[in-house]
Amino acid sequence: MSKTTPEPSALDRHDEGTPGIGATSSDIQQDYDIEHAARVSAEAAVFMRDRVLSIVSHDLRGPLNAIHSWAHVLERKLASEDPGIARAIAGIRTGVEQQVKLIEDVIDRTRSATRNLVLHQVSAPMQPLIEAEVANIRATVARARNVAIAPQLALDGVSANLDTARFGQAIWALLAYAVETVAAGGTVELLGKIAGGRVEIAAVFAPAPADATPGAAPKTGGIFTETPIDLDNGALPLALPTRVVVAHDGELSDEELVDGRRRIALHFTGRQTG
Incomplete structure (x- = not known):
């Protein structure tokens, strides 16, 4: 006689996307990464x-x-x-x-x-704020496209007056755009430094050729792949980081380097506190 295995109860189950009692810390972290992205x-x-x-x-x-x-x-x-x-x-x-x-x-x-952005600014250290967004991009958008992120941050002890939630979004959107724009399997460099009281956070990458076959769209963050490149002179995907950094009395720069790579940077006021 066959034996029927009882269906696990709601307390025993770990439904997809909802951490249950049996969920591990890695499951919870994965759910958080997906939700944040x-x-x-x-x-x-x-x-x-x-x-x-x-x-x-x-x-x-x-x-x-x-x-x-x-x-x-x-x-x-x-x-x-x-x-x-x-x-x-x-x-x-x-x-x-x-x-x-x-x-x-x-x-x-x-x-x-x-x-009319309402900002809640506090003095915040830059390095952990950036590292948290890099970790999320790696776990979501970058993993989906097999893109590496290479941080080169010299921001230990550097703080700035920021709305940390909004500025974290600006960093995320900048990195996500770079990851979706670079060829699948490529690398995005993330540079961070302070000089003369100005902080610069830059993403440097080689854009995929215009006629290249696009990679598989990631499940989260694939919002830039279908954006018309001729609308707003190509700056539309950077609307969030541009608006947020301007609201912090900074600016966004976008330039093509001599080697054909693209360098998009956020510039704003900061200070060395440590």
Whole structure:
């Protein structure tokens, strides 16, 4: 007679993605890595969306301003006695005002959260903040694409006034973009230094050729692979790190080196405390 094995109870099971009583520390760490990568990936997508909305808002206002100006010219030049012309010009102005209100109520209001960042800044050491994001990228996006990350950080004892959550997201998004842009199996160098009271964190990598077959999209963080490269002069994937570092009175630089590699860096104020 066959013996039926009883199904494990809920207390004995470790459902996928949910640590149970039987979960090991490595299981919990893996769940945390996946959750953190997914959360920051979603944040980066929001910043990219809002950057697109900003471009749309700007590009729509240009022709609307021109239409409004020409309506004013027509009103002055054409015979005001003609009620048909007066009604036509009034209709044009009403249409322009409706479009402007739509832009303000829908487009501009949607992106207000990232346009006006609320920062909670504290004095934070840079080295552990960066190392935590590097560890997460290695365990998620880099592992999925078989990309190595080679940190060369000289930031022991260096601190800065930061919103640590937001700045961690900026570092994550910068590294994730580099990992997704480099050829599968390649290496991303991560450099960190301080000079003259300015901290620089740079990702240096050789981008995959434009006609290369893309690698398998990672399960988490694969938000940059489908981004149109011609939109916003190619800077759209860096919307989150750009916005965050600017909010910290810093800037983002993006340059092509003489050997064809790309160097993207965050620059901001820091201090040597140790």
